[in-house]
Amino acid sequence: MHALAFRVMRLCRPDIPAEFPKGLGLRQDFLPDDLALESNSGEEDLTGPFAHRANIENPIDALGIDGVLELPQNFGTIHLGEAFSSYISVGNYSNATVEEVVIKAELQSARQKMTLYETATPLPKLDPGERHDFLIKHDIKEISAYTLICSTSYIDKGETAYQPQYFKFVAQNPLSVRTKIRSLTRxxxxxxxxxxxxxxxxxxxxxxxxxxxxxxxxxxxxxxxxxxxxxxxxxxxxxxxxxxxxxxxxxxxxxxxxxxxxxxxxxxxxxxxxxxxxxxxxxxxxxxxxxxxxxxxxxxxANAVNSKDVELLLTSLPQAVHLEIPFAAKVTVRSNVDRTLENLALRVPEQPAEGGLVVEDLSSTVVSRLDAYGSSSVVCTLLPMKEGLQKLQAVELISQQDGRILDVMDIDCFVNR
CATH class of the missing domain: 2.60.40 (Immunoglobulin-like)
Incomplete structure (x- = not known):
């Protein structure tokens, strides 16, 4: 049996115990005392601990808190981001004096091992019943199983002894943080x-x-x-x-x-x-x-960035579209680069014969100049020829310099009778 042993007590704040809310009784709490006694006719005891619950002498009595603090009865739960503090006592529980006592406290997680306390020089001796006390504190920075390793080496009756003790706990996550990135036009x-x-x-x-x-x-x-x-x-x-x-x-x-x-x-x-x-x-x-x-x-x-230098956006449609009544659709050409773009054109290719939308007019098919991160709008007049959900397919934005298709979009709308 080893001469020295560790005792570890976690330092945490006490609780404020509170009683459960007391229920209300119609007779005791809502009738005057004299009527309550008459209507009770001896069936209920009005002198017990719950008598006259509504007629409290001090308003704070309604809280169910008597002002007594309650010390923790166990290690409890420790969370990521909190400080782990402990009071550690190493005592000599033998009948002999030990000498050259070296004490060390380490905290080991899944990733690392940290020294929280170590005697700079060995303690000359610890007599029977004598103890050495110290405090440790460490900020919990990872969710992991932790082991508090308390060890001591000493000389007992001319022989060197080594005594480690292990105390384990798990740090839990107190908060869950979920984020979403939402990108609007600008x-x-x-x-x-x-x-x-x-x-x-x-x-x-x-x-x-x-x-x-x-x-x-x-x-x-x-x-x-x-x-x-x-x-x-x-x-x-x-x-x-x-x-x-x-x-x-x-x-x-x-x-x-x-x-x-x-x-x-x-x-x-x-x-x-x-x-x-x-x-x-x-x-x-x-x-x-x-x-x-x-x-x-x-x-x-941030979310993945649109790799297009320039893009088409449908920015305006009427709330209701009716059969064979022309309507205007506003299309915006937007630049996503830090340089000026020139000679852009909007093109609507030939639509399938069964298509339900026909292009009547484009206010301007050419965007001669688009500033850095700028935008320009084009109004397209469409004539609906069929009821139901209709689509104008493959509206193209092209570069007039080399004919490249820079972006393609569809215009969808629901046509009413």
Whole structure:
């Protein structure tokens, strides 16, 4: 039997125990005391612990909290982004004095092994019943099975002894962060859904998108404002800060929306498609009695960029299209490059004989000049010849210089009688 042994106690905040809400009784709680006693006729005991529940002496009694803190009875659950703290005691449980005591505490995960504590010089001795205490703290940065390795070497009765002890736990993921990139005509939006995977409510105290150097991110609530984005909640008054906190119940979620655009100075370039890394999300939350947790997501990547230098977009159709009544379809030619394009033309090839849409007129088939990231519109007048869902096939955008087809699109519409 070894002379020394370790005792490990995780340091975590106590709980505030609360009683279950007390039910209401019609006679006891909604009738005056004298009527309740008369109507009871001895069938119920009104002197028990639930008597006069609605007539409490102190409003705080209705909370079911008596003010007593409850210490954790087990190791509990530790989550990614939280700090693991422990109080470790190594004691001499033998009847002999040990000498030259070296103590070491290491934390091993699936990827690495870290030394959290090590005596700089050996302790000269530990007498029977004497102990050496110390604290360790480490931020949990990966979801993994962890092993706390507490070891000591010492000299016992002239012989060197080595005693390791192992304490294992698993770090769990407290939050699930799902992101979606939504690209509109000249605006990109990042939607983030933060879900609480723990068994208790969490307060999202701080959430921010740390945009990449080439990206400017604005919360959607102020995305269309000409002013600067609002400051972080921490810098505002206490009341405003409390109102800004978001409580996410266990299993619940909260959503955030950011408008993104390029940080380049040119207005034309600022509306271009975003590529590569958009940034990382920084999330801080508080749990039981204000226990702090912090997570940072991996780089959020933009969607694959359209490789076309120029493209056709159907930007306008009437709400209702009727048989044999001409209508206008607006087609936009949009540039996706940072250079000027010239001598572009719109061409509608011959349609199949059974086609239900006929081109009556094109306002202009030639786009002589298209600025960098610019656009130009062409109005096409169509005549519907058949009812139902009809299609004008293969509207082409070509380069007059070399005849290349730059883009192709179809125009679909539903024709009413």
């Amino acid at each position: 605006q990109t939006f990042l939607e983030a859904c933060v879900e609480n995977l723990t068994s208790r409510p969490l307060v999202l105290a701080y959430i921010r998108l740390d945009a990449a150097p080439s990206v400017v991110a604005v919360p959607a609530s102020s995305a269309w404002s000409d002013g600067e984005p609002s400051k972080d909640a921490e810098s505002s008054s206490l009341g405003s800060y409390a109102d800004s906190l978001q409580i996410v119940d266990a299993g619940g979620s909260s959503n955030f929306l950011y408008a993104l655009h390029s940080s380049k100075a040119s207005p034309a370039e600022a509306g271009s498609a975003l590529t590569g890394a958009l940034g990382k999300m920084e999330i801080r939350w508080r749990g039981n009695l204000g226990k702090l947790g912090r997570l940072q997501t991996q780089q959020i990547m």
